[in-house]
Amino acid sequence: MTHLESLDTFFTEKRNDHLDQLKDFLRIPSISALSDHKADMQKAAEWLKDSFEKAGLENVSIEPTDGHPVVYGDWMHAEGKPTLLIYGHYDVQPVDPLHLWESGPFEPEVRDNKLYARGASDDKGQVFMHVKAVEALMHENGGQLPINVKFIIEGEEEVGSPNLEKYIEENKEKLAADIIVISDTGMYGPGKPAICYGLRGLAGVQIDVRGAKSDLHSGIYGGGVQNPIHAISEILASFHDQEGTIAVDGFYEDVRPLAEEEREAYAALNFDEAALKEEIGVPELFGEKGYSYLERTWTRPTLEVNGVFGGFSGEGIKTVLPSEAGAKITCRLVPDQDPEDIVAKLKAHIEKHKPAGVTVEVSEFDKGKPFITPFDHPAIQAAGRSYEKVYNVPTAYTRMGGSIPIVAAFDEILGLPVVLMGFGLSSENFHAPNEHFHLENFDKGLRVIGDYYYELAELPVDELKK
Amino acid sequence: MTHLESLDTFFTEKRNDHLDQLKDFLRIPSISALSDHKADMQKAAEWLKDSFEKAGLENVSIEPTDGHPVVYGDWMHAEGKPTLLIYGHYDVQPVDPLHLWESGPFEPEVRDNKLYARGASDDKGQVFMHVKAVEALMHENGGQLPINVKFIIEGEEEVGSPNLEKYIEENKEKLAADIIVISDTGMYGPGKPAICYGLRGLAGVQIDVRGAKSDLHSGIYGGGVQNPIHAISEILASFHDQEGTIAVDGFYEDVRPLAEEEREAYAALNFDEAALKEEIGVPELFGEKGYSYLERTWTRPTLEVNGVFGGFSGEGIKTVLPSEAGAKITCRLVPDQDPEDIVAKLKAHIEKHKPAGVTVEVSEFDKGKPFITPFDHPAIQAAGRSYEKVYNVPTAYTRMGGSIPIVAAFDEILGLPVVLMGFGLSSENFHAPNEHFHLENFDKGLRVIGDYYYELAELPVDELKK
Numbered sequence: 001m002t003h004l005e006s007l008d009t010f011f012t013e014k015r016n017d018h019l020d021q022l023k024d025f026l027r028i029p030s031i032s033a034l035s036d037h038k039a040d041m042q043k044a045a046e047w048l049k050d051s052f053e054k055a056g057l058e059n060v061s062i063e064p065t066d067g068h069p070v071v072y073g074d075w076m077h078a079e080g081k082p083t084l085l086i087y088g089h090y091d092v093q094p095v096d097p098l099h100l101w102e103s104g105p106f107e108p109e110v111r112d113n114k115l116y117a118r119g120a121s122d123d124k125g126q127v128f129m130h131v132k133a134v135e136a137l138m139h140e141n142g143g144q145l146p147i148n149v150k151f152i153i154e155g156e157e158e159v160g161s162p163n164l165e166k167y168i169e170e171n172k173e174k175l176a177a178d179i180i181v182i183s184d185t186g187m188y189g190p191g192k193p194a195i196c197y198g199l200r201g202l203a204g205v206q207i208d209v210r211g212a213k214s215d216l217h218s219g220i221y222g223g224g225v226q227n228p229i230h231a232i233s234e235i236l237a238s239f240h241d242q243e244g245t246i247a248v249d250g251f252y253e254d255v256r257p258l259a260e261e262e263r264e265a266y267a268a269l270n271f272d273e274a275a276l277k278e279e280i281g282v283p284e285l286f287g288e289k290g291y292s293y294l295e296r297t298w299t300r301p302t303l304e305v306n307g308v309f310g311g312f313s314g315e316g317i318k319t320v321l322p323s324e325a326g327a328k329i330t331c332r333l334v335p336d337q338d339p340e341d342i343v344a345k346l347k348a349h350i351e352k353h354k355p356a357g358v359t360v361e362v363s364e365f366d367k368g369k370p371f372i373t374p375f376d377h378p379a380i381q382a383a384g385r386s387y388e389k390v391y392n393v394p395t396a397y398t399r400m401g402g403s404i405p406i407v408a409a410f411d412e413i414l415g416l417p418v419v420l421m422g423f424g425l426s427s428e429n430f431h432a433p434n435e436h437f438h439l440e441n442f443d444k445g446l447r448v449i450g451d452y453y454y455e456l457a458e459l460p461v462d463e464l465k466k
Numbered sequence: 467m468t469h470l471e472s473l474d475t476f477f478t479e480k481r482n483d484h485l486d487q488l489k490d491f492l493r494i495p496s497i498s499a500l501s502d503h504k505a506d507m508q509k510a511a512e513w514l515k516d517s518f519e520k521a522g523l524e525n526v527s528i529e530p531t532d533g534h535p536v537v538y539g540d541w542m543h544a545e546g547k548p549t550l551l552i553y554g555h556y557d558v559q560p561v562d563p564l565h566l567w568e569s570g571p572f573e574p575e576v577r578d579n580k581l582y583a584r585g586a587s588d589d590k591g592q593v594f595m596h597v598k599a600v601e602a603l604m605h606e607n608g609g610q611l612p613i614n615v616k617f618i619i620e621g622e623e624e625v626g627s628p629n630l631e632k633y634i635e636e637n638k639e640k641l642a643a644d645i646i647v648i649s650d651t652g653m654y655g656p657g658k659p660a661i662c663y664g665l666r667g668l669a670g671v672q673i674d675v676r677g678a679k680s681d682l683h684s685g686i687y688g689g690g691v692q693n694p695i696h697a698i699s700e701i702l703a704s705f706h707d708q709e710g711t712i713a714v715d716g717f718y719e720d721v722r723p724l725a726e727e728e729r730e731a732y733a734a735l736n737f738d739e740a741a742l743k744e745e746i747g748v749p750e751l752f753g754e755k756g757y758s759y760l761e762r763t764w765t766r767p768t769l770e771v772n773g774v775f776g777g778f779s780g781e782g783i784k785t786v787l788p789s790e791a792g793a794k795i796t797c798r799l800v801p802d803q804d805p806e807d808i809v810a811k812l813k814a815h816i817e818k819h820k821p822a823g824v825t826v827e828v829s830e831f832d833k834g835k836p837f838i839t840p841f842d843h844p845a846i847q848a849a850g851r852s853y854e855k856v857y858n859v860p861t862a863y864t865r866m867g868g869s870i871p872i873v874a875a876f877d878e879i880l881g882l883p884v885v886l887m888g889f890g891l892s893s894e895n896f897h898a899p900n901e902h903f904h905l906e907n908f909d910k911g912l913r914v915i916g917d918y919y920y921e922l923a924e925l926p927v928d929e930l931k932k
Contacts, residue, residue, distance in 0.1 A: 033780070033781065033782035033783065033784065034780070034782070093784060094780060096780070097681075100680070159782055159783060160783065186686075200685060202685075202785070204783060204785075211748055212747050212748050213746065214566070214746070214747075214898050214899060214900070215563075215895075215897065216897075216898060217868060217897045217898070218768070218770045218772060218796060218798070218897075219666060219798055219866070219867045219869050220652075220763065220866070220867050220868050220892055220896075221746070221763060221867065222763065222770045222798050222867060223710075223753050223754065223762040223763050223766050223767075223768040223770075223798070223867070224752075224753055224759050224762050224763040224867075225746070225748050225752055226750075226752035226753075227770055227771060229702070229771040229772075229773070229774050229793075230702065230705075230706060230770075232699075232774070233698075233699045233703045233771070233774070234703045234708070236695070236696065236699035236703070237699045237702070237704075238703075239696075240696060242700070242821065242822075244689075244692070276690075280678040280679065280682065280687070280691070281678050281679030282691050282823060282824075283825055284822065284823050285691055285823070286691055286692035286823030287689050287690055287691070288689065293690050296689040297686065297687060297688065297689050297690040300689050302684070302689040304684045304688045304693055304696075304785075304787055305693060305695040305696060305699070305776075305777065306684060306777050306778055306783070306784055306785055306786050306787070306788070307695070307777035307778035307779045307784070307786070307788070308695050308698070308699070308774050308776050308779075309774065309775060310774050311771065311772050311773035311774060311794070312560070312562070312772055312773035312794060313773045313774075313792075313794070314499070314500070314560060314562070315499065315501065316499035316500070316625055317499065317625060317626065317670060317794060318499065318559060318560055318772055318773070318794075318897070319668070319670075319770075319772060319869075319897065320772050320773075320897050321770055321772070322773070323898075325774065326779075327695070328777070328778060328779070330684060330783065330785050332684070332685055332688050332689065356708075356752050357748060357749060357751070358749065359749055365783045366783075400686070401685045401686050401689065402683060402686050403685050403785075426686055429680060429681075430683050430686075431681065431683040431784070431786055432680050432681035432682060432683070432786070432789075433680060433681065
């Protein structure tokens with residue numbers, strides 16, 4: 001029996017049990033952005049700690065940070081074999097607008113072989129798969145693993161990992177490893193495995209515009225004073241030209257030009273723009289001229305307004321001239337843009353476009369550097385092989401539009417190659433209502449991960465250096 | 467004892483009692499815009515009906531409409547004397563943002579001789595004063611009044627009076643009168659009585675912009691599709707130039723030029739722009755070039771965004787690319803702009819400025835025509851005299867920036883002169899948190915209204931024709 005056959009037997013037998021366990025994990029509303037979910041964050045961390053212990057990991061602990069804790073566990077008895085650091089997160093995004101969910105975000109439900117719940121795909125489901133892979137290999141090898149593993153699962157990824165960098169700095173020795181694997185990215189498409197070798201970075205600001213000290217009657221005062229909503233609209237409209245190109249001075253200055261071979265590789269993927277348009281339901285795709293959809297979302301920076309607010313948004317009409325308005329903005333950054341530099345440029349732009357008659361305040365959100373890694377690294381190629389064995393198709397080497405801010409930190413502080421091994425699908429509504437996870441990829445992913453641990457055991461440690 | 471002396475004795479004696487009654491009225495959260503306050507609307511109408519009956523009015527009834535009911539009452543036994551129709555409203559504005567109220571919006575509280583509550587000034591307090599004036603005159607004249615009165619107090623003024631016009635049309639005979647008086651406007655300033663002879667009209671639309679059918683992850687999709695917040699910001703920013711002039715084609719086309727004598731009269735009021743700036747707490751006043759603050763707010767049209775919404779506005783950051791965004795807009799109109807024409811121009815403008823990659827839907831709010839009346843009409847001059855007797859200063863003849871949409875309807879359907887006799891102050895936060903009513907004007911206003919009823923009794927009915 002091959003490793004893969006034995007993994008298959010194990011995961012087939014345990015499937016219902018595993019799904020029940022994952023549902024328990026998903027029932028915990030661990031929303032890191034909202035302070036009234038603090039107790040749920042602790043509960044999720046404890047659930048994970050228990051699952052580590054049951055899987056056979058050692059030195060399991062919930063490690064405090066200045067924010068939500070990190071859950072750590074390891075197994076370090078495979079002498080002379082590579083050490084794999086596994087990173088993921090147990091926190092999830094907020095769930096509004098709640099009325100658009102077909103089943104409760106924290107009431108996991110399987111429909112049509114998809115598991116619906118906030119975090120099903122991003123990232124509780126994928127973290128859970130690594131824990132179960134360890135459990136399977138322990139079972140198969142009489143309580144032993146073919147490699148050394150260290151788990152570090154944090155609770156603040158969805159709010160920009162404000163405390164993890166410090167944690168890594170302070171625990172450099174403890175976290176020492178040969179490779180890092182992160183399962184928080186997506187497949188190229190249904191049945192099409194992909195290894196992502198580049199991620200966009202993140203920088204963001206909140207803009208708060210204030211006019212009068214109190215809301216005013218729009219009849220009495222209208223026309224006499226600046227309206228903060230007019231002011232924020234002017235600022236927001238100034239960020240792009242009508243074709244979607246960002247109009248902030250110097251914004252594109254440090255963008256590394258796209259290599260011709262990357263353009264060709266992406267073109268060869270035959271991405272179906274028409275199908276995407278249909279799938280997400282937009283009248284047309286839209287963005288910077290001169291770049292394909294994949295190029296725009298993988299390799300070009302963005303400036304997106306994530307929220308705008310001001311005045312009355314309830315039912316009916318309220319003839320108010322509001323005292324304040326604001327917006328939340330994030331930029332996705334690509335090599336070699338620097339988040340600090342971009343925030344400085346945003347601030348200069350806002351200052352330059354500040355309308356008369358109001359005050360404008362800009363506050364910064366957390367930042368993450370863009371990341372790129374060579375795709376011919378042996379640990380990445382080994383991952384590609386494991387995918388191919390389970391999915392029976394070639395693995396695509398891609399980049400991704402999202403940000404895992406901590407990837408750059410791992411890269412910088414620990415100096416290790418990062419393998420992004422994802423099982424999500426872009427249609428799975430991460431960060432939106434009705435988030436779900438295709439169980440086909442849950443099932444196959446468990447086998448890929450298990451096999452990958454065996455593949456890594458075959459690699460000489462000194463060939464893994466970056 | 468003059469009428470005024472006798473009114474003074476009556477109102478001094480009853481003051482605490484009257485304040486307690488008004489507080490009861492203000493405790494009813496009669497917010498017409500919010501459908502879950504329907505029962506409160508009925509409760510407020512019943513409260514008013516009781517107060518009419520106690521004051522000695524006859525034929526008192528709560529009259530159903532397609533929306534919230536009208537409360538009617540009359541006293542018609544002063545043969546050969548003028549008939550005064552008194553219009554007001556018992557509905558109030560929504561109260562959000564609630565956290566900015568120093569005491570509950572529906573827990574009336576007197577602080578520093580000001581009565582704080584939603585509706586204290588706009589318009590429950592002023593409606594109450596007319597009821598109490600009737601009561602006082604009944605008391606003084608052995609159950610008789612010197613004039614005939616009809617009260618028509620509606621419950622939908624704050625949502626644009628969608629059903630009152632039909633009610634007036636259907637009750638033309640019942641509402642027949644010689645003059646209409648409305649106390650829903652303001653004084654020129656503390657201690658400075660004013661009769662308002664012009665009001666701005668109202669037209670408004672809601673703009674809903676839709677992109678993808680569901681919220682998207684701003685990393686995965688950012689740069690690939692249009693962001694509805696970018697689209698609404700572009701549309702909103704296109705409505706004005708940077709100096710505050712409205713950029714909608716033909717918007718100013720039908721605006722009646724300001725007469726030189728009006729400009730002079732307003733200039734003579736020596737309006738203190740610096741004091742206003744201080745009072746409302748803005749860094750500077752702002753608006754259309756070439757017009758003073760009073761000219762802008764009394765005689766020039768506006769386009770104000772009353773609310774904007776889209777994406778995430780909670781605590782922290784959510785990296786979402788929202789599926790929809792929108793805004794609520796109202797225009798204040800001046801003679802001779804037509805609300806229907808303005809809405810058509812707004813729609814054409816929005817269509818012309820519609821960004822790519824989204825769909826845009828425009829829905830209309832209720833409309834009101836602008837209104838102007840000759841200020842030398844005897845009923846207006848009589849009101850001026852009553853003010854002067856109580857306040858001991860000359861009455862100013864002004865216009866106002868606000869809209870009472872129904873004034874134009876009264877004007878058109880009943881063809882009667884409208885007297886706008888207000889006791890509010892512009893600093894009283896109507897439509898905003900901490901609405902209040904200066905009790906000095908409550909006290910003086912009761913006496914002005916009582917005296918005015920006597921003044922009207924002296925006017926020959928046939929001189930009141932418009």
